[in-house]
Amino acid sequence: MKRLLKLFLDTPELTGVVFLVALTIWFQIGTGGLFLNAQNTQGVLGLLPETGLVAIGVTLLMICGEFDLSVGSVFALAPMVMAVLLEQGLPFAPAFAAGLLAAAAIGLLNGVLTIRFAIPSFITTLGMMFVARSLTVVISGGFPPLLPPGVLPKWLFVNYLYEGSMFRMSFLWFVVIAVLVSLLLSRTNFGNWVRATGGFLPAAQAMGIPTQRVKIVCFIICSVLAGFAGTIQVMRLGAPLPSIGEGLELQAVAAAVIGGTSLLGGVGTILGGILGAVLIRIIDNGLVLSRVDANWFKLAIGMLTILAVILNAWLSKRAKSIKVEA
Amino acid sequence: MPQPIIEIRDLHKWYSGVHALKGVTLDIYPNEALGLVGDNGAGKSTLINILSGTQEPDGGEIAMEGRPVTFHNPRDAMQRGIETIYQYNSMVPTMTIARNIFIGREPLKYSVLGIGVMDQKRMREASIKAVADVDLHLRSPDALVGELSGGQRQGIAIARAMHFKSKVMILDEPTNHLSVKETAKVIGFVRSLREQNVTGIFISHNMHHVFECCDRIVAMARGEIVLDKRVGDTSIDEISAHL
Numbered sequence: 280m281k282r283l284l285k286l287f288l289d290t291p292e293l294t295g296v297v298f299l300v301a302l303t304i305w306f307q308i309g310t311g312g313l314f315l316n317a318q319n320t321q322g323v324l325g326l327l328p329e330t331g332l333v334a335i336g337v338t339l340l341m342i343c344g345e346f347d348l349s350v351g352s353v354f355a356l357a358p359m360v361m362a363v364l365l366e367q368g369l370p371f372a373p374a375f376a377a378g379l380l381a382a383a384a385i386g387l388l389n390g391v392l393t394i395r396f397a398i399p400s401f402i403t404t405l406g407m408m409f410v411a412r413s414l415t416v417v418i419s420g421g422f423p424p425l426l427p428p429g430v431l432p433k434w435l436f437v438n439y440l441y442e443g444s445m446f447r448m449s450f451l452w453f454v455v456i457a458v459l460v461s462l463l464l465s466r467t468n469f470g471n472w473v474r475a476t477g478g479f480l481p482a483a484q485a486m487g488i489p490t491q492r493v494k495i496v497c498f499i500i501c502s503v504l505a506g507f508a509g510t511i512q513v514m515r516l517g518a519p520l521p522s523i524g525e526g527l528e529l530q531a532v533a534a535a536v537i538g539g540t541s542l543l544g545g546v547g548t549i550l551g552g553i554l555g556a557v558l559i560r561i562i563d564n565g566l567v568l569s570r571v572d573a574n575w576f577k578l579a580i581g582m583l584t585i586l587a588v589i590l591n592a593w594l595s596k597r598a599k600s601i602k603v604e605a
Numbered sequence: 606m607p608q609p610i611i612e613i614r615d616l617h618k619w620y621s622g623v624h625a626l627k628g629v630t631l632d633i634y635p636n637e638a639l640g641l642v643g644d645n646g647a648g649k650s651t652l653i654n655i656l657s658g659t660q661e662p663d664g665g666e667i668a669m670e671g672r673p674v675t676f677h678n679p680r681d682a683m684q685r686g687i688e689t690i691y692q693y694n695s696m697v698p699t700m701t702i703a704r705n706i707f708i709g710r711e712p713l714k715y716s717v718l719g720i721g722v723m724d725q726k727r728m729r730e731a732s733i734k735a736v737a738d739v740d741l742h743l744r745s746p747d748a749l750v751g752e753l754s755g756g757q758r759q760g761i762a763i764a765r766a767m768h769f770k771s772k773v774m775i776l777d778e779p780t781n782h783l784s785v786k787e788t789a790k791v792i793g794f795v796r797s798l799r800e801q802n803v804t805g806i807f808i809s810h811n812m813h814h815v816f817e818c819c820d821r822i823v824a825m826a827r828g829e830i831v832l833d834k835r836v837g838d839t840s841i842d843e844i845s846a847h848l
Contacts, residue, residue, distance in 0.1 A: 467721060467722055468723055471707070471711055472708075472709070474697065474700055475700060475708050475709075478699040478700055479699070482708070483697065485679055486710075487678055487679035487683060487709045488708065599752070
């Protein structure tokens with residue numbers, strides 16, 4: 280019994296679940312039942328994959344012990360590369376691939392620079408945030424490219440599964456990717472290496488894990504997911520704006536942290552990061568529905584982040600204090 | 606004399622202008638427990654790092670069981686049967702015992718290009734056995750290493766080395782930060798290595814610990830070997846005079 284309680288308190292996602300339940304009840308009452316009605320749920324679920332995919336990548340990278348502040352810019356760059364090529368008359372598939380390749384290249388560069396020059400990824404990716412944003416604006420020429428009508432396969436990425444469905448196609452992509460990355464982290468030897476690399480680098484190195492390659496792969500996965508998420512948003516909106524994704528990098532870090540990911544690496548789960556992303560979307564939506572001035576959004580996210588970390592720390596301390604023989 | 610398990614010939618290592626190893630030559634024989642002593646900066650750690658694959662020498666040769674070997678990384682050394690237990694724990698505190706024991710050597714159910722799904726059932730079962738084999742009593746392989754005592758962690762590191770059937774076990778300051786009782790356990794373990802056909806290299810600042818469990822003592826100072834004797838033929842005083 281004590282062991283179960285200990286395991287329960289030590290679950291990093293616990294805080295996220297607690298907040299999720301509390302906020303849902305709060306908003307449901309506060310909006311007089313509007314919050315959980317079909318139309319609104321449909322709206323929230325439609326936006327979730329975009330933040331959620333970014334959060335998955337950022338969480339994975341944070342568990343590996345590194346940061347990526349450039350995801351917001353990559354979120355805009357990948358679809359912009361795709362859009363510019365589409366405008367030039369390229370078919371969708373190669374243009375889409377080129378966008379994701381651009382994202383992968385940024386991720387690779389983030390990783391290589393961080394490792395080669397042994398600088399904090401906070402700095403590398405902060406720089407890359409500006410670089411990628413600037414590139415996005417430059418290649419767009421200042422105006423969003425005009426996409427040839429019908430060129431985007433919306434049925435594959437953003438349309439509703441069927442008339443009146445709760446879910447868009449993007450939600451399917453999101454779930455599949457979330458499951459895959461979760462399995463990668465929890466079931467494969469690569470996942471074990473990611474945790475070891477982020478948990479205690481010297482031990483990982485001493486045991487012969489190729490920690491540099493592990494980190495670079497995580498940087499690339501993170502960047503590609505951000506690029507893919509941005510591409511989905513552009514398809515949903517129908518127009519590639521160079522300004523999308525601004526501030527998303529910190530929302531993604533907040534999501535990971537709310538979900539129990541440690542800033543120091545080694546601790547966290549993909550599910551936790553997703554819960555964090557869900558919470559952010561719910562707060563955004565719930566505040567609007569409650570007719571609160573939308574400018575309170577950031578205050579709410581900020582308070583949630585701090586509260587979540589405090590609660591997390593407290594819970595795991597409680598868990599540690601429950602003694603079961605080792 | 607039997608054939609040495611490890612032959613080290615004229616090993617050199619420089620660190621940006623500092624000559625850390627000045628032509629070290631040493632034979633290590635099967636199943637002996639070798640104590641390596643010396644002050645800070647004497648070159649012990651450098652020698653050990655080269656043997657365990659974390660550093661590469663700038664000159665000289667190493668042969669194992671008569672064949673020349675080159676270790677580019679720890680994995681090369683481990684594949685040859687050299688396991689190292691470091692003074693800072695070679696364990697990840699945020700991971701479970703089972704996952705720690707198999708870091709980098711996870712048994713896989715199936716895999717593509719070296720990446721695959723771990724056989725977690727086998728990892729847990731093998732961990733329970735490996736831990737029990739070194740007389741450590743832990744309830745669950747799912748406990749986090751971070752919640753164990755220093756001695757227990759060292760025990761897990763030893764269990765890991767034994768599980769992978771090491772031929773040579775390097776223990777780098779394994780008794781640092783341990784309680785008296787835990788230290789006694791580690792020393793008892795080094796003594797028992799011979800019966801398990803494992804060659805031990807025991808590095809320690811504590812001369813008493815070395816004398817308690819080793820057959821032969823090698824002392825290093827200023828990057829060279831300054832003394833190499835059987836335990837019975839020397840004394841703590843003689844060694845101290847050389848350092």
